[in-house]
Amino acid sequence: MMRKWVWRCAAACVLLALIGGAVGAQKAIPEDADFWSDYPDEPLADFLVSRMSDEELLSQMLMFGWKDDSASLLNRWVSERGLGNVKVFGWNTDNLAYVAQGIAGMQRLSQNRRYKIPLFVATDQEGGWIRHVKGDTAVTPGNLAIGAGGYPIDAYYSGYYINREIKALGINMNFAPTVDIYTNHRSTVIGPRSFGEQAEYVGALGVAFVAGSIAAGVIPTAKHFPGHGDTDADSHGRSIEINLDAKTLNDRELLPFKYLISEKIPAIMSAHLKFPRIEPNGPPVSLSKKFLTDILRNQLHYEGLIITDDMQMNGATSYARISDACTLAIEAGNDIILSSDTAAWNEQLWEKNLALVRSDTTFRQTVRNAARRVILHKLAYFKGGNAAPLFPDPATIGQYIPDREGQRFFLAQACRSVTVYKKGTIPYRPQPDERVLLAGHQEHPEFFAEAEKRLGKCARFPYKADMGPYHAQWVNDNLVPLAQNYDTIIICVDSENNAAAIRNLQPLQRLGKRVIILSIQSPVPAMNLTWADSVIFGYSYSPYSFQAMFAVLAGDFEAKGSLPLK
Numbered sequence: 120m121m122r123k124w125v126w127r128c129a130a131a132c133v134l135l136a137l138i139g140g141a142v143g144a145q146k147a148i149p150e151d152a153d154f155w156s157d158y159p160d161e162p163l164a165d166f167l168v169s170r171m172s173d174e175e176l177l178s179q180m181l182m183f184g185w186k187d188d189s190a191s192l193l194n195r196w197v198s199e200r201g202l203g204n205v206k207v208f209g210w211n212t213d214n215l216a217y218v219a220q221g222i223a224g225m226q227r228l229s230q231n232r233r234y235k236i237p238l239f240v241a242t243d244q245e246g247g248w249i250r251h252v253k254g255d256t257a258v259t260p261g262n263l264a265i266g267a268g269g270y271p272i273d274a275y276y277s278g279y280y281i282n283r284e285i286k287a288l289g290i291n292m293n294f295a296p297t298v299d300i301y302t303n304h305r306s307t308v309i310g311p312r313s314f315g316e317q318a319e320y321v322g323a324l325g326v327a328f329v330a331g332s333i334a335a336g337v338i339p340t341a342k343h344f345p346g347h348g349d350t351d352a353d354s355h356g357r358s359i360e361i362n363l364d365a366k367t368l369n370d371r372e373l374l375p376f377k378y379l380i381s382e383k384i385p386a387i388m389s390a391h392l393k394f395p396r397i398e399p400n401g402p403p404v405s406l407s408k409k410f411l412t413d414i415l416r417n418q419l420h421y422e423g424l425i426i427t428d429d430m431q432m433n434g435a436t437s438y439a440r441i442s443d444a445c446t447l448a449i450e451a452g453n454d455i456i457l458s459s460d461t462a463a464w465n466e467q468l469w470e471k472n473l474a475l476v477r478s479d480t481t482f483r484q485t486v487r488n489a490a491r492r493v494i495l496h497k498l499a500y501f502k503g504g505n506a507a508p509l510f511p512d513p514a515t516i517g518q519y520i521p522d523r524e525g526q527r528f529f530l531a532q533a534c535r536s537v538t539v540y541k542k543g544t545i546p547y548r549p550q551p552d553e554r555v556l557l558a559g560h561q562e563h564p565e566f567f568a569e570a571e572k573r574l575g576k577c578a579r580f581p582y583k584a585d586m587g588p589y590h591a592q593w594v595n596d597n598l599v600p601l602a603q604n605y606d607t608i609i610i611c612v613d614s615e616n617n618a619a620a621i622r623n624l625q626p627l628q629r630l631g632k633r634v635i636i637l638s639i640q641s642p643v644p645a646m647n648l649t650w651a652d653s654v655i656f657g658y659s660y661s662p663y664s665f666q667a668m669f670a671v672l673a674g675d676f677e678a679k680g681s682l683p684l685k
Contacts, residue, residue, distance in 0.1 A: 148163065148166045153167075153234045153236075154234055154235045154237065154497070154498070155502075160498040160502075163498060164491050164495045165491070167234055168491045168494065170234075171201075171490070173473060173477055173483070175234075176486050176487055176490040177472060177473055177476055177486055178196070178200045178202050178203050179201070179204075179236070179490040179493045179494065180203065180449065180454065180456055180490060181196075181202055181456055181458070182204035182205065182426070182456065183196060183202060183204075183205060183458055183461040184458065184460055185205050185207050185208065185211070185461075186211060186461075190221065192461050193205065193225070193461045194224070194225060197228040197238065198228040198231065201232055202238070203236065203238065203239065203455075203493060204238060204241065204292075205240050205241070206241050207241065207242040207251060207252060207290060208459060209243075209250070209253060212251060212252045212253045212254060213254050215254035215255065215288060215513075215516050216514075217513075218252065218288050219289060219511040219512070219516055222240055222288060222289035222290065222511060223512075223513075225238060225240070226240075226289065226509045226510060227510065230509070236497065239292045239338070239455075239497065240289060240290050240292065241290070241292035241293065241340070242285060242290050242293060243293070243295065244256070244282070244285050244293050245261070245281075245295040245297055245312060246277050247259055247260060247263070247264070247311055247312065247658075248261060248311055248640065248659070249297075249312060252285055252288065255517075255521045256284050256285070256520055256521065257280065257521055257522065257525050257526065257529055258659075258661045258662060258663075259280075259529050259661055259663070260529060260532055260533045260536055260657075260658060260659040260661050260663055260664050261311055261312070261659045261661070262297060262313055262314045262324075263301070263310075263311040263313060263315065263641070263642075263658045264311075264533065264536035264657070264659050264664065264680075265324055265328075265532070265536065266313070266314040266315035266683035267315075267536040267537075267538050267658060267680040267681060267682065267683050268679075269535075270535060271323055271327040273535060274296075274314070274328040274331070275327040275328065275330055276532070277328060277529075278296065278330070278331030278332040278334075278335065278339065279331035279332070279334055280522050280524065280525030281335075281525075282337035283335040283336075283519070283525070284519065284520045284521070284522050285337060285507075286335055286507040287507075287508075287515075287516060287518075288520075289508055289510070290507060291336075291338060291506060292337065292338040292340060292386065293332060293337050293339055293340065294340045295328070295339060295340065295342075296314075297312040297313060297342055297343070298313075298314070298321050298342070298375035299312070299313050299342070299346050299347040299372075300313060300315075300317075300321050300346060300349070300375070301314075301315055301348055301683070301684060302349040302371070302372075303350055304641075304643045304684065305643075306351050306641075307351060309347055310641040310643075311640050311658055311659065313348055315683030315684065316683060316685050318370075318371050318374040318375060321375045322375035322377070322378030322379070323378065325379055326379060326382050329384055330382075333385075336505040336506060337507065338386055338496075338500060339384065339386065340385075340386035340387065340388050340424075340426060341379050341384050341386070341387050341388070342387070343389075343392070343428060344376055344387050344388060344389050344390055344415065344425075345372050345376065345390070345414070345415075346371075346375075346390075347390050347392060348372070349361050349372070350392075358391075358393065358403070359391070359392050359393065359434055360393045360394070360395050361394055362394075362396060363396060364396050368394065368397060373419070376415075376419065377419060380419050380420065383422075383423070384423055385500075386423050386424040386425075386426055386496075387423060387424070387425055387426070388425075388426050388427070388428055389405040389415075389428065389448075389451075389453060390403070390404050390428055390434075391403040391404070391405050391428055391433075391434025392404050392434065394410075397410075402438050402439075403434055403435060403438055405430075405435060406435065406444060406447040406448050406451050407451050408452060410451075411451045411452035411453065412451065412452040416452060424454045424455060424492060425452055425453045425454050426453065426454065426455040426457055427448050427453050427457050428457065429457050429458065430445060430448065430456060430457060430458045440467075441458075441467075441468055442466070442467035442468045442471045443471075445468050445472055449472065449485060449486060450485060453489070454489040454493055455489075455493065529661065530667070533661060533666065533667035534667040534670065534671075535680065536657070536658060536664075536667070536680045537655060537656070537657055537664075537667045537668055537671045538678060538680035538682055539654075539655055539656075539671065540642070540655065540656055540682065541649055541651065541654040542653060543652035543653030543654075544652055544653060545653050545655075545671065546672065547607075547633075547653070547672050547673065547674075548674070549575075549606075553606045553607060554605040554607075555570075555574055555578070555606070555608075555609065556578045556579075556604075556605040556607070556608045557570050557580065557609050558580040558581075558598055558608060558609070558611070559580075559582075559609075559611030560582065560583065561583060563611065563613075563660050566611045566665055567579055567581070569662070569666055569669050570609060572669075573669045573672075577609075578601075578605065580597075580598055580601060599626045599627060603630055605632065606633065607632065607634075607635065608633070608635070609634075609635045609637065610635070610651075611637050612637070612638045612648065628650050633652045634652050635651065635655075635672065636648050636651045636653065636654040636655065637669075637672075638654065638656045638658075639657050639660045639664065639665075640659065641658075642656040642658065643684070655668050655672060655678070656680070
């Protein structure tokens, strides 16, 4: 009996020692510790948050846009208030050395603060149409081309090479992939940014893209929760309502997000969209506690970061002025509030919400929890061994951008995606005396260059990509008479406006000429052009896509891509 008691006492002492050791380890974090101190993430995050000022806590939730005219103000936000996050938009990214230098400068300012918490530096580098970081970065075939090819490995390596390029610049977060479903074929804001129309397919390709992004060392962000694909309107310009019921939303739009959440996606972007059948008279999702807390957190068990879409968009500001909208966004459950503009120093966005942090206990706890989540993700990322450089060297950018391996991959991927919608006389090889006319957007010189590389000298009829009704009439009045002098007309079709102009060219049929359509971006307009001899979908204005389409036209290989729309 005594022996059993002794053993129990000994066991209790050991247990108390272990508990005491754990508590002691947590208390042992010294007052001068900072973000880079060598302690476990959870206790270190608690330590930092417990000692941060109200200004520092709120600043970890803010992400402001970097533009040339706001650089000094943005730097002041970083150095004096501890701004936690910066967004690189496409307004100052042609000079990649300048981008790297600017990012390194802002990170140095973050490291001069007492806790040395680095910045999340984000951008939109989706591939295809949306490419905010320009310069020599890859112009890739994009998501719809990936969907047409049908290979998850293409999604993986697209995510990998796209993000490997921006990582070299010090960008550590990418607002990609877009996992909206291409439900509404009239969509102008999503369109070819989507992987396709089947939810399961979009989810699987999104998971692969995310895996490639993480392997490259950049944090991916899935968007636009809960799904922007079933509308032809753009939330940049106005408030949008999507009339879906809860079952359809759950079974279709949310499915890609469920796939990604099961794979521990680190970040999701909330959209400025209203769903009146699910939340009658409710706010946009980005400001909705029902969607972000009840559905995304509690029902879908999502544990990562929630980041708003740009709060300057009319989809948000039409509901509430910017300072109030930011308050609602915080209360709804967002962790990072994104603004494309850098707030003025005493702007209400800051003053109002800081006052709430100081006066409202519930609001302060919400901000504190979000700041802790942001810091935890920063600790996991920056100490994970594969992070983007804090201080990228502008002199070395040319070693990484363009990515040479990526260039070879994107050409191969474009070839796997090309879809022949109507075969006609493919392969097409012009006769020695054949007269060929090229009609295409002057904004896409690669179309003309690749055509003449393949076909020799051709006549050119360039026109503008964004045509109003009068320019469309001008094309009709001039192209048809010109076409009478040629045997074959090869037309590049891009936007709805161009397709509208081309659809009106029925006289071309009566001329008895061979008409070949090469469709870039959304294939939907060209799906109506079956009067042409041949129709080929490339899904992108990437130079790789033009090479692939002309190779298929010449018969170099047989296209295997499938239209990723129902």
